[in-house]
Amino acid sequence: MVNSFIKTTEEKMKKSVEKIAEELKHLRTGRATPxxxxxxKIDYYGVPTPVLQVAQVTTEERQLVIKPWERNLLNVIEKAILASDLGLTPVNDGTVVRINFPTPTTEQRQKWVKKAKEIVEEGKVAVRNIRRDILKDIKDKKKAGEISEDDEKRLEKEIQNLTDKYVAELDKLFEKKEKEIMEF
Known part of the structure; x- marks a missing residue:
């Protein structure tokens, strides 16, 4: 039972970090990336379908080129990109949709770094909340006499180590994203 606390905690914390990493991946950096x-998503014969599944997306310099497999999807893709909250302006030239990525200003980059920091901070809060909940469970088990005081102290220490490990991992994710945003 003692190991189940550690295993459960680690799984939950790992999922939180993975979720934050995924969110950071979608944060704009000023680079043209698919x-x-x-x-x-676009409406493809009545089914919401990701753009990446209905078109070939390539990068050229500071530009994304989206070439749909069916020409009638050009306008649909263009409208979906305009409707998204990415702040991108697509250009439909009749055969492909192009999205230009202008060089971001320092101010824009600082905004993106701030947003990345907020996302990472949410992740840290989630990890700490997991720690709090597990420690509460441990204290309840101790009061019920299901685990000894030594086990309680050892578990608290191990869970704190896990918390520190995943918070450090989140910090590394932020540093990597910040470097990616600021380099140009």
Whole structure:
């Protein structure tokens, strides 16, 4: 039972970190990358379908080129990109949709870094909440006499170590994203 606390805690914390890493992946960095289109869906014969599944997306310099497999999807893709909250302006030239990524200003980059910091901070709060909940469970088990005081102290220490490990991992994710945003 003692190991189940550790295992459960680690699984939950790992999932939280993975979720934050996924959110950071979708944060704009000023680079032309197909990842920014992952969340954009279009109506493809009545089924919401990601743009990346109905078109070939390539990068050229500071531009994304979206070439749909069916020409009638050009306008649909263009409208979906405009409707998204990415702040991108697509250009439909009749055969492909192009999205230009202008060089971001320092102010824009600072905003993106701030947003990344907020996302990472949410992750840290989630990890700490997991720690709090598990420690409460441990204290309840101790009061009920299901675990000894030594086990309680050992578990508290191990859970704190896990918390520190995953908070440090989140910090590394932030540093990596900040570097990615600020380099140009």
């Amino acid at each position: 990842a920014v289109l992952e969340e954009i």
